[in-house]
Amino acid sequence: QSALTQPRSVSGSPGQSVTISCTGTSSDVGGYNYVSWYQQHPGKAPKLMIYDVSKRPSGVPDRFSGSKSGNTASLTISGLQAEDEADYYCCSYAGSPRVFGGGTKLTVL
């Protein structure tokens, strides 16, 4: 099972919006509504930000939103803040195994 494809890096200024894409196939992203997104700050464990494509866990700001179209899922962060600077990983159920994207480094300019 191949990893999902994410851009290596994205950037935005405080207050702006950025979108991170996650492209898979009909066997993973396109086949199931089980896409999740994780935020990872340097030296820290990943944190769940979005699950089931577009649901937010309790405590995650509503600035974070998720969507999916076909074989591509997206994470949008609006009203960028300095603390949003981190690595972001998507993950999809694919029967077995669960597959992750390669990660996207978000830089807040």
Place this chain on the structure above:
Amino acid sequence: QVQLQESGPGLVKPSETLSLTCTVSGYSISSGYYWGWIRQPPGKGLEWIGSIYHSGGTDYNPSLKSRVTISVDTSKNQFSLKLSSVTAADTAVYYCVRDDPWYFDLWGRGTLVTVSS
């Protein structure tokens, strides 16, 4: 609140077996959920290793299946990972996670395991 904590040797010799344990506090494993392991080589991305249901059913990454065993000890509220015949490519930070099961909602802090002679 629910917390997960990994423990085990930080250094393993090539060809030997890597063994890690995750201790769960604030929640009884026997009450439900899957429990799993994810690893991250230094400077690289995440890889799901496998998960176990509280009753013992397992699901492994096919790429690692021949070398992986995940087990659960409900009496100690722990679950464990064994990875056999390790090489330098298995050097990584290993995270234990609660697997919901379509997403990983709780993570341990992670433990670095280095494979080296």
